[in-house]
Amino acid sequence: xxxxxxxNYAGKAAGFYINAALKEATSLDFLxxxxxxxxxxxIQKYSNSGLIVAAAxxxxxxxxxxxxEAVLQPTNLMVNLDICKQELLDSWEAxxxxxxxxxxxxxxxxxxxISYMGEIIADGIEGMVWAGAGTAxxxxxxxxxxxxxxAANADVTDVATxxxxxxxxxxxxxxxxxxxxxxAIPSAVYPKEDLYLYVSPATWRLYIQAVSALTSFPYANxxxxxxxxxxxxxLAVCPGMTNDTIVAAQKSNMFFGTDLISDATRIQxxxxxxxxxxxxxxxxxxxxxxxxxxxxGDVVFTS
Numbered sequence: 001x002x003x004x005x006x007x008n009y010a011g012k013a014a015g016f017y018i019n020a021a022l023k024e025a026t027s028l029d030f031l032x033x034x035x036x037x038x039x040x041x042x043i044q045k046y047s048n049s050g051l052i053v054a055a056a057x058x059x060x061x062x063x064x065x066x067x068x069e070a071v072l073q074p075t076n077l078m079v080n081l082d083i084c085k086q087e088l089l090d091s092w093e094a095x096x097x098x099x100x101x102x103x104x105x106x107x108x109x110x111x112x113x114i115s116y117m118g119e120i121i122a123d124g125i126e127g128m129v130w131a132g133a134g135t136a137x138x139x140x141x142x143x144x145x146x147x148x149x150x151a152a153n154a155d156v157t158d159v160a161t162x163x164x165x166x167x168x169x170x171x172x173x174x175x176x177x178x179x180x181x182x183x184a185i186p187s188a189v190y191p192k193e194d195l196y197l198y199v200s201p202a203t204w205r206l207y208i209q210a211v212s213a214l215t216s217f218p219y220a221n222x223x224x225x226x227x228x229x230x231x232x233x234x235l236a237v238c239p240g241m242t243n244d245t246i247v248a249a250q251k252s253n254m255f256f257g258t259d260l261i262s263d264a265t266r267i268q269x270x271x272x273x274x275x276x277x278x279x280x281x282x283x284x285x286x287x288x289x290x291x292x293x294x295x296x297g298d299v300v301f302t303s
Contacts (some may be wrong), residue, residue, distance in 0.1 A: 025126040027256075030196055031291070034257040041257055043294045072257040074290035075139035078123060081283045082272075088113055110269055117267050117283050126240035129256065129291055132149040139290045141243045142254070143303070147226030150247065151303075157184050161244060163301060168200075168243045171209040176303060178207070178230050181246045184300045194251040197233050199240035204228070207235075217239035248300035249293065259288045 034041055039277075050063035089109070134140030134147055142149045150156050159180050162173040169177050181197065182190075189195060199207075208226050228235040233248070243246075268284040293299055 025122045025129065025238075025240070027126055027129045027238040027240055030198065030238065031129070031254045031256040034072060034255055035259070037072065037074050037257045037259060037288070040071055043070040043255060043292060045167055049172075065114055070292050070294045072255055072290055074257045074259065074288040075136075076286070076288045077137065077139075078287070079117065079267075079283065081117070082280055083283065085109070085142045085279050085281055088116060110271075113266055113281060113283070114269055117269075117285065121267070121285055121287070125287075125289055126238070128240070128289060130238065130240045131242050132291075139280040142247065142291055142293075143245050143301070145206055149291055149293060150296075150299060150301040153293065153296035153299075156293075157186075157297070157300045159300060160182050161300040165303065167244070169206060169246075171213070174206040174210050175204060177246060181248050181300050181302045182231050182233060184302075185248050189298045191248065192250050195233055196236040196249065197249060198232055198236045198238055198241055198247040198249065198254075200243050200245070201237055201239055202243045203241075203246065204235065204237045204299060244303065246300075246302040248302075250298065253294055253298055255292045255294070257288075257290045257292070271283035 033041075033291070081088045091112075128138050130141045130143045131148075132141035132144060134136040134144065136193050140147060140149060145151065161167045161169055162176050162180070178197065185195070207230070211226065228237060266285065268286075270282045270284070272280045272282060
């Protein structure tokens with residue numbers, strides 16, 4: 001995924017830095033961020049019963065308020081890369097020769113390398129959010145098969161895709177799959193303002209194909225003006241979302257946790273020419289990430 005970067009020069013010895021690279025991952029716009037997690041964070045959730053009773057003159061404690069916790073433990077990750085400048089120099093030199101009198105000034109080579117690395121990190125985090133394997137080099141994603149945050153949560157409402165669990169979502173059944181997902185959303189969650197249907201770009205494209213084939217009003221007059229809404233629920237199109245899956249959940253119930261943004265999303269670039277005379281550059285990034293949902297019963301997972 002391409003995105004712009006803003007860097008600040010910190011001296012030749014220290015190198016260049018870029019902040020908030022991880023926040024460029026598109027899915028994070030539709031998740032609740034929890035920062036400052038050094039080890040783990042306990043997301044508290046409460047349920048109640050019998051709290052409202054008939055009025056009386058005397059005080060009498062009634063009902064129950066029960067608290068439980070969902071643990072969000074980010075995984076510490078890093079990038080250590082030693083790369084010869086020549087490997088990226090050709091692409092950078094091509095950037096300098098952009099056509100057009102109004103072309104913006106070219107970026108410095110250091111800015112270009114940092115942008116390249118930031119793109120790789122953001123793309124990696126985007127994929128881990130949904131399909132992370134939960135290994136030492138990847139945190140556990142929401143939709144990872146069997147071990148994912150949603151798949152392993154017994155409270156989550158599971159809906160099989162049309163044709164049976166694991167069947168592909170195609171243009172011919174994408175609307176039915178979306179309808180089945182919406183039908184399974186708990187009635188208390190359905191009117192919430194931050195409710196989303198999380199889908200992959202492939203599913204969004206299939207939905208456009210399906211709607212384009214309709215001839216009845218109002219679809220016949222859409223003129224390619226496709227709004228990311230289905231039956232009144234906003235669609236969150238996430239590049240890292242796994243195909244053939246749909247998730248219905250509130251943004252306030254889908255969490256991404258990380259360390260301090262100022263510490264964990266920093267890319268350091270060191271030119272080794274002044275240290276060992278080589279033509280190499282070293283890139284270093286340390287960050288953390290993890291996902292969790294608090295109330296599984298409010299989430300629908302179609303797969």
